[in-house]
Amino acid sequence: MYTIIVYDIGTERVTRVCHYLRRYMNWVQNSVFEGDLSVSQSKRIQNTLEELIDKGSDSIIIYTLQSKHALERQIIGQEKARTTNIL
Amino acid sequence: MYTIIVYDIGTERVTRVCHYLRRYMNWVQNSVFEGDLSVSQSKRIQNTLEELIDKGSDSIIIYTLQSKHALERQIIGQEKARTTNIL
Numbered sequence: 001m002y003t004i005i006v007y008d009i010g011t012e013r014v015t016r017v018c019h020y021l022r023r024y025m026n027w028v029q030n031s032v033f034e035g036d037l038s039v040s041q042s043k044r045i046q047n048t049l050e051e052l053i054d055k056g057s058d059s060i061i062i063y064t065l066q067s068k069h070a071l072e073r074q075i076i077g078q079e080k081a082r083t084t085n086i087l
Numbered sequence: 088m089y090t091i092i093v094y095d096i097g098t099e100r101v102t103r104v105c106h107y108l109r110r111y112m113n114w115v116q117n118s119v120f121e122g123d124l125s126v127s128q129s130k131r132i133q134n135t136l137e138e139l140i141d142k143g144s145d146s147i148i149i150y151t152l153q154s155k156h157a158l159e160r161q162i163i164g165q166e167k168a169r170t171t172n173i174l
Binding site for chain 2: 004006007008028029030031032046049050053054055056057058059060061062063064065066070071072073074075076077078079080
């Protein structure tokens with residue numbers, strides 16, 4: 001499943017979240033990751049994120065598509081990280 | 088077309104970009120907007136964003152889907168802005 005994760009997380013927790021997501025996904029912009037995940041990976045990531053964040057103040061949105069081909073992606077300005085190999 | 092816009096923009100320009108996007112889309116999280124746009128709206132927004140940002144340092148990613156039904160959306164932690172009426 002093609003997945004986009006965007007987050008707004010307190011500075012004291014953001015480094016851990018960022019390091020964790022890098023293990024499975026591609027960093028594409030400040031607070032944005034993309035990646036092709038299996039169902040079990042997606043579930044594991046959701047569970048771990050729930051443990052890593054403060055649910056009372058942090059926010060994570062997970063967008064999931066069955067196929068990355070359903071998505072068009074366009075960049076204006078700088079491409080912070082190249083993902084041409086995955087999209 | 089269902090559109091998600093994520094941006095990483097210098098603080099001196101971010102307020103103008105945010106105010107502009109609010110006219111057409113829903114703010115859902117820090118630096119993230121969502122909305123259903125016509126082709127002409129989408130084109131106009133892209134053109135305006137190109138004028139508003141510094142292309143040498145700012146970055147905007149525009150994700151477009153033909154239908155919002157192709158997208159699943161899940162929130163962990165706080166829902167910064169409610170969009171249940173649009174998704």
